[in-house]
Amino acid sequence: xxxxxxxxxxxxxxxxxxxxxxxxxxxxxxxxxxxxxxxxxxxxxxxxxxxxxxxxxxxxxxxxxxxxxxxxxxxxxxxxxxxxxxxxxxxxxxxxxxxxxxxxxxxxxxxxxxxxxxxxxxxxxxxxxxxxxxxxxxxxxxxxxxxxxxxxxxxxxxxxxxxxxxxxxxxxxxxxxxxxxxxxxxxxxxxxxxxxxxxxxxxxxxxxxxxxxxxxxxxxxxxxx
Numbered sequence: 714x715x716x717x718x719x720x721x722x723x724x725x726x727x728x729x730x731x732x733x734x735x736x737x738x739x740x741x742x743x744x745x746x747x748x749x750x751x752x753x754x755x756x757x758x759x760x761x762x763x764x765x766x767x768x769x770x771x772x773x774x775x776x777x778x779x780x781x782x783x784x785x786x787x788x789x790x791x792x793x794x795x796x797x798x799x800x801x802x803x804x805x806x807x808x809x810x811x812x813x814x815x816x817x818x819x820x821x822x823x824x825x826x827x828x829x830x831x832x833x834x835x836x837x838x839x840x841x842x843x844x845x846x847x848x849x850x851x852x853x854x855x856x857x858x859x860x861x862x863x864x865x866x867x868x869x870x871x872x873x874x875x876x877x878x879x880x881x882x883x884x885x886x887x888x889x890x891x892x893x894x895x896x897x898x899x900x901x902x903x904x905x906x907x908x909x910x911x912x913x914x915x916x917x918x919x920x921x922x923x924x925x926x927x928x929x930x931x932x933x934x935x936x937x938x
Contacts, residue, residue, distance in 0.1 A: 716765040721896040722908040730757045730911050734889060738927045748803045748934045751859060754889055754911065755807020762855065762909070763789075763811060766883060790814050791851050793881070797822060797858040797870055798842070800931035804859050804889070812855075818845035820870050830863065830921045834894055838869040845874065853883040859930040861891040861910065862923050864898030871903045885909050889930075892916065892923045 715727040736742055737750035769784040792815040796805040799821070809815060820843050824836035848854060856874060861867055867886060874884075884906045886899060891910040894917055900908060914923050932938055 716761060716909070719913065721893070721900045722891060722910050722913060724913065725758055725761050725909060725911045727757055727761055730754060730761070733757065734911050734927075737889075737933075738925070740928070742933075744933065744936045751803040751889070751930070751934060752807040752810075755804040755857070756810045757807070758887055758909065758911070759808045759811025759855075762853075762885060762887075766885070766907075767853065788851070788853060791849070791853060792816070793818060793846055793848055793852050793854045795820060795845065795854065795856040795870070795874055797856065797866065800859050800929075800934065801857045803934050804857050804887075808855065808857060808887075815855075816846040816852075818874075819843075820845070820873055822866050822870050824863070824865055824921070826920075830919075834863055834917070834921070835898075836863060836865040836921060838865050840869060840873065843873050845878075848874070848878040848881055850879045850882060852881040853885070854881040855885045855887055856906075857887045859889040860923060860926070861886070861888040861895040861899070861908075862917060863892070863921050864895030864902070867895070867899050868902045871899070871906060875903070880905065883907070890914055890923055890927055 717724045733754045737747050768787045770787050772785050774783045792812045794815045795818045821841040828837050886906050886908045888910045890912050918924050
């Protein structure tokens with residue numbers, strides 16, 4: 714199993730996930746390679762969720778030569794992927810390769826950098842747009858954002874995801890890189906969510922950026938500043 718329990722989060726330790734993350738961390742990795750790396754990482758994480766959290770069932774199969782028994786993954790039609798705009802867009806593109814029939818939702822949310830981080834390590838969050846599919850109790854919901862820093866944005870996003878909806882069977886918060894502060898904040902705010910990440914980094918700097926991190930994932934993927 715390549716998902717390890719680290720108290721406040723589950724760490725995806727697949728060798729290819731770690732290799733891909735190392736490449737996109739590199740400051741010399743240019744835009745196209747960075748974006749493709751996020752897509753690849755999303756796909757790997759999707760497969761890890763399937764392998765580590767979804768059940769299979771035995772089915773009867775008629776091959777060209779004989780009848781046999783095979784296994785199929787249950788619940789692939791009951792997946793909801795929430796894209797936290799904009800940085801998660803290539804990450805979600807990769808997830809959709811693992812879950813091509815998933816329902817999709819989008820939430821445009823971001824922290825107010827000008828207001829700055831308060832003494833509790835939180836930012837005020839602005840939510841500009843929300844469009845979510847109906848979520849049922851049988852669904853597996855994956856809320857994707859490559860960076861989980863202070864946890865302020867993700868906590869606000871989860872409020873919208875869970876508001877007025879049935880509690881899903883599985884609720885995952887998926888990130889490429891996380892900071893300990895953010896993992897703790899989200900786990901305390903939404904204990905029913907399982908936090909999945911490829912790396913738990915050292916700390917946040919005074920501006921609330923993950924160190925060592927990988928820079929601003931949105932800017933690097935879309936070539937903005």
